[in-house]
Amino acid sequence: MAVTLRNQKVYQGVLQQIRSYIEIHHLNPGDKLPSERELAEKLQASRSSIREALRALELLGIIETSPGEGTFLSSYRSLQSVEILASFILREKEIKGNLILSKHIIEKEAAKAAFLHITDTDILKLEEIIHNPSSLLKDKHRSFFRHLFMKADIILLERIWSLMEEFSSTLDEQVYDKSLYIELIQIYENKTYSTIEDLFMKRFKRK
């Protein structure tokens, strides 16, 4: 059995050693890790313990496994862990009321952060999204803000916002307002940054 330091569980030690292994061997995304049986022997732990560590890493999106092939470092960043976390956190009732407000705040900041980088082409693109007759209001909303997040270059907030969007769509109260987009586009055209804050805030007060 692997040495158990300070009441640490074996799988936690395995976690650290795998991290070291990756570092020492300069493994890059897509590279293969030793097999479970090999790790078990190398790290002096049972295959079960190795697997407990690997499952945890998998949930965090750090590794991927292919039956019959092996275990590999993830080449893309999975949001699996965030989703699991979110699904547990958002379950709590008080949080749900918070969700709409938080999402609104993040959208406001995206609109502000994008301001400096918005070009005429972007404005056309945004108008096209909003006036597309074949899309639902919900989809318009998502495309619209996704574009803003992209321009603002705040990937992290975009991811968080995406999750909030997903969860808020499971709630009853849908709160999309077409005039918001139109007014925002006008602000971008007139280059009046300072009015963005008000645009969003007055809309939230109304509820």
Added chain:
Amino acid sequence: MAVTLRNQKVYQGVLQQIRSYIEIHHLNPGDKLPSERELAEKLQASRSSIREALRALELLGIIETSPGEGTFLSSYRSLQSVEILASFILREKEIKGNLILSKHIIEKEAAKAAFLHITDTDILKLEEIIHNPSSLLKDKHRSFFRHLFMKADIILLERIWSLMEEFSSTLDEQVYDKSLYIELIQIYENKTYSTIEDLFMKRFKRK
């Protein structure tokens, strides 16, 4: 063996079923989950598979285990996953810059949202936090904003911010600025809401 839907692994199914269990039984933080053997029987999976799911949940800080006692819903969010995630994933440079900015934005919004609810008592409390000689700047920062989040009553953003704080603390560059807190307290005293935005933005521009 548990039914394997769409190539889904057993432990992933177990993950979902545990989530359902928590919801159906209205479990709250601190409450006890069924034992591993009981879950194995209930969910028609082996104890190993149950454990793989539990280990993953443990790493995410959703559950805690006590040998000899049982498995419990976490009463506090341990965030131990953050450390692991950070050490594996945060190598990517683009994300780092994004992290600091995103955290800064959320802190700014917390400061604004708290504005209306700040009382004289709160101001004293905030000053006490900042001038406490026995705490590190990092801890001052956290206590300070935790108080603001509490007053603003935006739990969800606070959770997200906590995650970001944990993440950013694994980075080299620490960016706490004591004068920010002092100026912010002054704003609360003078009740000049409109200057909060500038206070934060000018600080970010400097970097």
Added chain:
DNA sequence: TATATTTAGGTGGTCAGACCACCTATAATG
């Protein structure tokens, strides 16, 4: 009776060994 002690059973932690389905490279076959 009231308190201290033992004990039995439950719980998580870990391990070893066994199949299975799947993949791949090699060897045997046409």
Added chain:
DNA sequence: CATTATAGGTGGTCTGACCACCTAAATATA
């Protein structure tokens, strides 16, 4: 040479076994 078996490795899963630990009930003690 191309095709097809085949053998061995890999993750996925299960079973059953210990161990250390905790708790509460049963027992012994004051």
